[in-house]
Amino acid sequence: MNDKILRQSIVDELDFEPSIDAANIGVAVDNGIVTLTGHVGSYTERLAAEKAARKVRGVRGVVEEIKVRFAGEAPPRDEDLARRAVQMLDWSVSVPPNAIQVKVQDGWVTLTGEVAWQYQKEEAQAALKRLSGVAGIINMIEVKPAASATDVRAKIEAALKRNAEVEADAIKVTVKDAKVTLEGKVHAWHERNLVENAAWSAPGVRSVVDHLTLT
Template sequence: MRTSVEIKTSSWKQKNDYTIAQAVLDAFKWNWNTINNSIYVQVMNGQVTLTGKLEWHYQKEAATRAVNNLIGVKEVVNNISVDSKLIIPINKKNIKRALKNHVALDYASIVIAIYKNDIILKGTVDSFYQKELAEKITWKTPGVRNVKNNLKVIHEPIEK
C-alpha cells in the first residue's frame, strides 16, 4: 500500500535534498513513535521516500506525520511495511464490536475476513469517509499486520 502526501511550497522555502534528509533524521530523533534505525530515507527534489519495517501501523503513520510539515518537503511517499513479530490471534468479534460502537458506521454491511494477521474488509458503506473510518478502526486491533480495504462505496439516492 502506497501512502502519498503532496505539499506545495513557496520558493523561499526551498531546501536542498541533503538538508531535507538531515531534517527528516532529526525529526525521527524527536518523535518517540518512530524507530529511526528501522527507517531508511531517500530524498530527491523534495520528495521524501521512507522504506523499512516497523512493528506497528501507528509507527508508520507517525513517520509520515513527523516529516510532512518540514520545510522543503514537497511529497512524502511512505513505503514502510508493518511486520509485527507478535502473532496475536485476532478475534473477529472484537473488530465487529469496534465497528458497531462507532455511530457513523453501518457495521452490518461490513464483512471481515481474517487470514493469519491480515484483515480483508468487504461489503458496502455509504461514503468514502465510512470506508476510511472502518479501515482506521480495524488497524487499531492488536496483532493486525495488514488491512486490505475492499469496501465499496454505494451512494443511495435520497427519496423526496
C-alpha cells in the same frame, strides 16, 4: 448529483478551506471520480486539498496529481532535507529509535523500515509532512505481524460494533497473512474511512484491501 454540480461543490470547498490557496488547483470530475491538478506551495497544502475534496458528498474517488512548487527561496538540498528528516523522526516519541530509514531524491522523501503498529507508520509520515522543502512522501514502512488472524479479526469486529456510526453487521472482515480484506456496504465516504481506520487499528495489520461499496 451530476458531475457539473459535484465539481462546483469541490471548487467551493477548496475555496472555503483557509489552509489552501486554490487559485492554481484544477478540478475535473468524471462519474464521481475527481482529478486534482495544478500546483501548491507545500506538501501539507497538497494533502489538505485532497482531504477537502474527499469531504464533499457524492465523491466516489480522488486522483491527486497536484505538484509542489516552492516560492521564494530555493528548496533545501536533498542531503540537508534528509538530515532534518532524520532529526524529526528522532524527536518523535511515537517512532521507535533507529527503526526508520530515510532517502531523499528531488525533495521526495522515501521512508523504509519496520514498526510494530500502524499508528507508528502513520506518525513517521506525519512528523515529516510539515517539513519545509518536502515535495512528497513515499511511505514504505512495513508493519510486523504481531497477532494471529483470528485475534486481528476479532479486534476489528469489536471496534466496528463499538462505533455507533458504522453498521457492523453489514461488514465482512477477512484476515490472511496480516492482510485485512473488507467487504460489505456503507452509506457514506466518512463511514468507509471509519471502517478502514478500525481495520488499521488492530495490531500486526500490514495492509487493508477495501472492497466496500457505497449505497
